[in-house]
Amino acid sequence: MFSESSRRSFLQGVPAAMAAASAVPVLNAAVDPVPGDVRLGVASYSFREFSRSLAIKGTKALNTPYLCIKEFHALYRSTPEELDKAKADFQKAGLTLTGGGTVYMLKDDMADIKTYFEYAKRLGMPMMNIGATAKSLPMIEKTLKDYDIQIAVHNHGPEDKHFPAPSDALKLMKDMDPRMGVCIDVGHTTRTGKNVIEEIQAAGPRLLDMHIKDLRDLMNRDSQVDVGDGQMPIVGIFKQLKKMNYKGIVHLEYEINADNPLPGMQKSFAYMRGVNAALRA
Template sequence: MDTFMHFQSNNIITAPKIGGFWLGCQAWTFNKRTVAEAITLTAKAGGKTIEFFPGQKLEAGGEGLGPDNSDATIAKVRDWCKQAGITPVAFGVTGFAPNEADARKLATFAKKLGIRTIVTESGAAELKVMEPFLKEMDLYLAIHNHPRQSKNPNYKVWDPKYVLELVSSFDTRIGSCADTGHWVRSGIKPVEALKILKGRIHASHLKDLNQFGEPHGHDVPFGTGVSDIPAILAEFRRQGYQGHLSIEYEINGDGPLEDVAACIGFVRGLGAGKK
């Protein structure tokens, strides 16, 4: 048996908490950087977890991160995380074909990487084929939401009610990746969406935006925008949320390090106030 498959259960994230939450970065915040740099910058900003995205170059000129990586490559990424004091918790947003071979390949990669959650925007056919592997390998799958697409009525996962309907017939390991910024862009108040999805939220891309209901609104430090981060965190606490929170900036792929650090400090400060 592959020695990677002897990892402990992924149900509980083992990273230290910040303000009562497992908090770090979506590596997309540093999408112009390498995986190695994203890990280092997440730690430098004060984060404790990282959510990787598919295809990010591991090192300059190197291969991209994904299910085709060798065991040696995956071990190297895990070692980078360990050295930086960062816990890998998720991978996405990623797609996969609705067949057993593709689903097993992705789930096995996730298990080897040591993460808890696969983040995707896949439909019912993909969820059905992935479900047994989530149970077998002790993983979660979370449906991510991008903004409403006015010219594409077939894109429905922007709507938390649709996501709940989509996942409700599957094992509770399948749920939502709550992207608060994209809800704001869709004209949805994040707290209301979180209440709809209570009990089925397994991941979150936590964002504060400068405008409500504007598809081109941009990221700002927590507490300075319209998303109401304190209310969002209060709702997560009320629900006893056991997933991770990934800070995700989309306006500067080099990584706005000071802004990310400010976001982490904001969550830490709120948590201290709750104590």
């Protein structure tokens, strides 16, 4: 999955990140560092070039217990015993699995949908971020009633023929189970031309998860930069989340510098923690 050189670069960056994180109060998986802060976590896609053990090390270096995993770090095709091992690895590290995905449930096939719920159940996930269609959503809603796992439709911007913006999914969820909601990816949302803060506000209680990133050009997916260095209205987003008393996690999905993401992720976390601190004042 990763080269020896990228592994060495990553491991060399961990001590520095740990040292920087030591200035921040240690987080507890069950207790916010400061009540009312927007809670920050990691989308493990950020560590897509690295093994599960290195993804765990990177998350711990960022001083957060909250991790939303991508399949790279616990494969769908795993045996039950392999999934139990993955779950134990996360637990031993003191990490809380907040969810997984994006999990694509595009088939009109209840048996196929159920396999992903079984996967999430085995790992102890409370939520799945999903790709879905208008036809599969009602089938997914029906299945979740047997599993009590939240479902957050992840929007993927103009290229997404099903749900480009969060509001496109919300239109179909109006009368659905309250455990059905959205995971707003702020970068994909702005690329649709929608106002991301208005999309967050419109989601209300159906906002179950968020993926945060920053773009130098809000319409260009290839312009991603460290959070705070672009045009994304991070302060306004956090203000809106606090106003809504958002209970979910804001997961950093860092899609650049794949061979050595930790320095940019540390910088992004520092900026967002600074926003949290400023909004406390």
